[in-house]
Amino acid sequence: xxxxxxxxxxxxxxxxxxxxxxxxxxxxxxxxxxxxxxxxxxxxxxxxxxxxxxxxxxxxxxxxxxxxxxxxxxxxxxxxxxxxxxxxxxxxxxxxxxxxxxxxxxxxxxxxxxxxxxxxxxxxxxxxxxxxxxxxxxxxxxxxxxxxxxxxxxxxxxxxxxxxxxxxxxxxxxxxxxxxxxxxxxxxxxxxxxxxxxxxxxxxxxxxxxxxxxxxxxxxxxxxxxxxxxxxxxxxxxxxxxxxxxxxxxxxxxxxxxxxxxxxxxxxxxxxxxxxxxxxxxxxxxxxxxxxxxxxxxxxxxxxxxxxxxxxxxxxxxxxxxxxxxxxxxxxxxxxxxxxxxxxxxxxxxxxxxxxxxxxxxxxxxxxxxxx
Amino acid sequence: xxxxxxxxxxxxxxxxxxxxxxxxxxxxxxxxxxxxxxxxxxxxxxxxxxxxxxxxxxxxxxxxxxxxxxxxxxxxxxxxxxxxxxxxxxxxxxxxxxxxxxxxxxxxxxxxxxxxxxxxxxx
Numbered sequence: 001x002x003x004x005x006x007x008x009x010x011x012x013x014x015x016x017x018x019x020x021x022x023x024x025x026x027x028x029x030x031x032x033x034x035x036x037x038x039x040x041x042x043x044x045x046x047x048x049x050x051x052x053x054x055x056x057x058x059x060x061x062x063x064x065x066x067x068x069x070x071x072x073x074x075x076x077x078x079x080x081x082x083x084x085x086x087x088x089x090x091x092x093x094x095x096x097x098x099x100x101x102x103x104x105x106x107x108x109x110x111x112x113x114x115x116x117x118x119x120x121x122x123x124x125x126x127x128x129x130x131x132x133x134x135x136x137x138x139x140x141x142x143x144x145x146x147x148x149x150x151x152x153x154x155x156x157x158x159x160x161x162x163x164x165x166x167x168x169x170x171x172x173x174x175x176x177x178x179x180x181x182x183x184x185x186x187x188x189x190x191x192x193x194x195x196x197x198x199x200x201x202x203x204x205x206x207x208x209x210x211x212x213x214x215x216x217x218x219x220x221x222x223x224x225x226x227x228x229x230x231x232x233x234x235x236x237x238x239x240x241x242x243x244x245x246x247x248x249x250x251x252x253x254x255x256x257x258x259x260x261x262x263x264x265x266x267x268x269x270x271x272x273x274x275x276x277x278x279x280x281x282x283x284x285x286x287x288x289x290x291x292x293x294x295x296x297x298x299x300x301x302x303x304x305x306x307x308x309x310x311x312x313x314x315x316x317x318x319x320x321x322x323x324x325x326x327x328x329x330x331x332x333x334x335x336x337x338x339x340x341x342x343x344x345x346x347x348x349x350x351x352x353x354x355x356x357x358x359x360x361x362x363x364x365x366x367x368x369x370x371x372x
Numbered sequence: 373x374x375x376x377x378x379x380x381x382x383x384x385x386x387x388x389x390x391x392x393x394x395x396x397x398x399x400x401x402x403x404x405x406x407x408x409x410x411x412x413x414x415x416x417x418x419x420x421x422x423x424x425x426x427x428x429x430x431x432x433x434x435x436x437x438x439x440x441x442x443x444x445x446x447x448x449x450x451x452x453x454x455x456x457x458x459x460x461x462x463x464x465x466x467x468x469x470x471x472x473x474x475x476x477x478x479x480x481x482x483x484x485x486x487x488x489x490x491x492x493x494x495x
Binding site: 034035038039040041043225228229294295296298318319321348 | 432455
């Protein structure tokens with residue numbers, strides 16, 4: 001760990017986490033709660049009740065200006081011009097070679113866009129946006145804003161009592177709410193594969209919001225450890241591990257995030273390469289792997305074909321608390337990305353049998369309205 | 373019987389020339405939920421400080437080193453199916469392996485229980 005404790009930033013909820021028994025670790029330049037009672041218990045709680053995550057380290061940005069949607073489309077491959085008010089879109093900030101600088105959520109909020117980026121990359125992202133966006137698009141970093149996520153099958157029932165109306169949101173939709181007197185921007189979204197919400201409130205109001213949520217018997221605070229195992233079961237990539245500037249949206253199997261008009265028109269950073277990859281496929285592909293036995297394989301382990309030739313690398317791996325077996329994701333040569341392909345993983349001199357499997361590992365349970 | 377600890381948080385409980393080795397309560401707390409343990413097989417000979425076992429939590433893998441030189445008598449067969457036993461009873465039923473010590477004087481270089489518990493409080 002290169003990070004030292006002296007330059008760590010503290011979350012608005014720092015004392016709140018500590019008083020609830022959190023073990024704090026350095027992450028993305030912040031002192032963050034990695035676990036409270038234990039990763040597996042917190043993971044299972046989120047899948048069966050409702051887990052409260054403090055993700056205030058993430059960057060909350062707004063973009064204003066004339067033709068802000070078209071401006072953002074120069075760096076993001078997603079369809080933003082047709083995105084309706086109050087709708088979210090998963091997208092990526094790309095470099096000029098189509099490499100992924102960050103992945104993000106963009107929401108149209110009336111005359112502007114609200115964008116949430118990863119904590120570890122937010123300062124670099126802001127520099128990129130400021131340098132590369134067309135003149136006339138103005139970025140604001142809401143540094144004083146906190147962000148909570150309430151995730152799990154009981155999230156809607158709990159949040160409805162505190163912010164009436166939230167249960168009418170459908171997956172990937174957001175709106176302004178009154179959370180027990182506090183103005184909050186709430187969206188139905190998250191990073192666990194469960195139904196759930198992300199709640200953006202002023203940093204000086206977040207403690208009251210966290211207290212109100214955890215006063216409910218269905219809600220417990222959940223640390224970064226379970227956040228990682230939950231998102232891995234959901235097949236969701238983690239920036240800096242499964243995604244980086246050496247990967248493109250097509251390599252990362254995120255082509256769903258490049259909508260029809262963008263595919264035909266291009267007009268985004270790295271479009272030449274990415275449109276060619278959409279047409280012809282990429283040389284490597286992100287895949288899910290089921291690993292034999294009980295021992296997890298970790299980031300950095302080599303993936304070998306049946307001849308023992310290196311064909312890729314593991315980018316994330318853990319023991320799945322839901323499935324009670326190891327799961328992993330990694331990149332392999334495209335011809336080996338087919339589901340059912342049997343591969344080997346080499347870790348610390350030991351070989352593990354692994355087979356390519358469709359993701360998510362654990363089915364998503366998003367709240368999608370019929371016809372929405 | 374005597375109980376000794378290493379600076380890497382292994383313990384060894386010795387009777388005659390047979391030692392039982394495991395990881396301390398502090399170590400299991402630091403690791404969190406343990407999901408996999410690989411223990412050495414009987415007959416393997418180990419030097420002091422050799423990688424003897426692997427313990428994996430949800431988050432990460434760690435090596436367990438042999439506190440002494442000797443020949444492994446057996447690994448704990450219970451850990452393959454129930455690795456969480458290390459979390460529940462790290463200094464008892466969650467032992468990793470038994471070893472026949474080559475040289476009991478190696479124990480002199482380890483911490484006794486009182487010294488270890490005091491030291492752990494400072495970490």
